[in-house]
Amino acid sequence: MSTDAIVMLKHDHKEMRAVFAAFEKTGTNALATKGRLVEKMIELLTVHTYIENEVMYPRVRSLLPELEDDVLESYEEHHVADVLVSELYAMSSTDERFTAKTTVLIENVRHHMEEEERDWFPKVREGLGRKILQEIGAEMLQARAKAPKAPVQPSALKKTIDAVIA
Ligand SMILES: [Fe+2]
Numbered sequence: 001m002s003t004d005a006i007v008m009l010k011h012d013h014k015e016m017r018a019v020f021a022a023f024e025k026t027g028t029n030a031l032a033t034k035g036r037l038v039e040k041m042i043e044l045l046t047v048h049t050y051i052e053n054e055v056m057y058p059r060v061r062s063l064l065p066e067l068e069d070d071v072l073e074s075y076e077e078h079h080v081a082d083v084l085v086s087e088l089y090a091m092s093s094t095d096e097r098f099t100a101k102t103t104v105l106i107e108n109v110r111h112h113m114e115e116e117e118r119d120w121f122p123k124v125r126e127g128l129g130r131k132i133l134q135e136i137g138a139e140m141l142q143a144r145a146k147a148p149k150a151p152v153q154p155s156a157l158k159k160t161i162d163a164v165i166a
Pocket residue numbers: 049052074078112116
C-alpha cells in the first residue's frame with residue numbers, strides 16, 4: 001500500500017463514505033444493523049481524526065503556513081464531529097435521537113471530507129511534493145498503530161460519572 005499521506009487519507013474517506021451509504025440504505029427499524037454501522041463509523045472516525053490531528057495537520061501547518069486558516073477550520077470541524085461521536089458512543093440505537101444524530105454526523109463529515117479533498121489536499125500536494133508526503137504517510141502509519149478506536153473520554157459518559165461522583 002502507498003505511504004503517500006494524501007492517498008492514505010483519501011482511502012480512509014472512501015471507507016467512511018461506504019459505511020455512511022450503508023447506514024442510509026438501512027431500514028428505519030433495523031436498529032441492530034444501524035447500531036453496528038455506527039460502531040464502525042465511530043472506530044473509523046476516531047482513528048482517522050487521530051492521525052490527522054497528530055500528524056497531518058501539524059505537519060501541514062508548519063510546512064505550509066499559508067494554509068493555516070484551512071487547518072484551523074478543519075480542527076474546528078473535527079471538534080464538532082468529536083462531540084457528535086462521543087454522544088453517539090454513549091447512546092443506544094433505540095434512542096429516538098440516534099438516527100437524527102447520526103444523520104447530522106454524516107452531513108458534517110461528508111462536507112468536511114469534501115473540503116479536504118477539493119480545497120486543501122491539492123494545495124498540500126503542490127506545496128509539499130511526493131517525497132515529503134511519503135514521509136508524512138510513514139509517520140501516519142506509526143500513529144495509526146497506537147490510535148484509540150473509540151472516544152477516549154466520551155462527554156456524555158463523563159457527565160454521568162461526574163454526576164455520580166459529585
Ligand atoms: Fe479531517
